[in-house]
Structure formats: C-alpha cells, structure tokens
Amino acid sequence: MYRGMKKCRILIVDDDAMLSRLVQAMIEKTGMYDTAVENLSYRALATARTFGPDLVLLDVDMPGKDGGDVAREMRADPALKSVPVIFLTALVSKHEAGMRKAGGAGERFVSKPTEAAVLLEAIEAVLASAFAAQPNSLS
Numbered sequence: 001m002y003r004g005m006k007k008c009r010i011l012i013v014d015d016d017a018m019l020s021r022l023v024q025a026m027i028e029k030t031g032m033y034d035t036a037v038e039n040l041s042y043r044a045l046a047t048a049r050t051f052g053p054d055l056v057l058l059d060v061d062m063p064g065k066d067g068g069d070v071a072r073e074m075r076a077d078p079a080l081k082s083v084p085v086i087f088l089t090a091l092v093s094k095h096e097a098g099m100r101k102a103g104g105a106g107e108r109f110v111s112k113p114t115e116a117a118v119l120l121e122a123i124e125a126v127l128a129s130a131f132a133a134q135p136n137s138l139s
Contacts (some may be wrong), residue, residue: 008127011053012037013044013070014088016060019112023057025089026116027123041065045073047087048080055127059112060089086122087110 014020014047015094020037038047048056056074058084060067069089074080090112110122 005055007032007034008054009034009036009052009122010055010057010059011035011044011048011051012088013041013047013062013067014057014059015039015060016043023119026119029116030120041067041070043076044070045080048074048083049077050078053083054124054130056083056085057088057123058085060087077138082130084126086126088108088114090120132134 010027012020012027012035014022014023014037017039019035020039024037027035036047036051036053038044041059041064044056044058044065058067059068061132066072067089071085071087074083074085085108087109102114108126109123110119
C-alpha cells in the first residue's frame, strides 16, 4: 500500500529472529512496503521512533517487555500514538484472531503461524482504516 508516492513502512517486533525474517520476506515480496525488524522488545520504542512506521506488527509474548507494554508505551508517545498495531501471536488460535479489545482500544490479532494471505489482508485492512481516519494523510 502506498501513502502518496511513498511505500508504507511496517515495523516487525518479535523476539524470534527467524520468524520475524520470514514475516519480513512475506511482506517485502509484495513490493508494496518497506520493513524493519526489531528482535529486542526493550528497543522497540526507540526503533519505532527512528524508523517512523505506518504500522507495527507486534508479538505479544516476549521476554522483558511484552507486546502490551510496548503498545502502551507507543500510545503514550506523541509521535507514535496514532500508529496502528497488529498483534502477531501464538496466544490466540486462528478462530480467535480478528478484532479484540486490548489496552482499552480495538486491536487486531493475527495468530502465529500465519499464512501470507491472512497477514497481508490484515495489514491492508488496518492501514486502509488508519488512512481513512486521517483524510489529509494522503496529501
């Protein structure tokens, strides 16, 4: 998905380096997104500030800070508070995945392992919704 003439940027935060590289490859194969990976949850906020993502794919169960902690820190950061999050987690089944309440806000959950088509549909839906909520973001 493009924002104006610029590719949307997706940050992948997951402590599993192999899985995060696989997810990165699935996303980059489309040619529609720029990605970055952070495997250390305690560095996720700093990496997000530097990378400036349009979306964050966030693992829930990580050592140190979990995904909920990282999402709360993002919501408290003026530069990141409106960046949508998709939780990518093995803690929900495919049946349970979808829109759920997390931290007082509706967040999307995608179960791991996931198929490329499922993940890309979730990314496109969340980005479309985020851009629709900010009509001036495409100018």
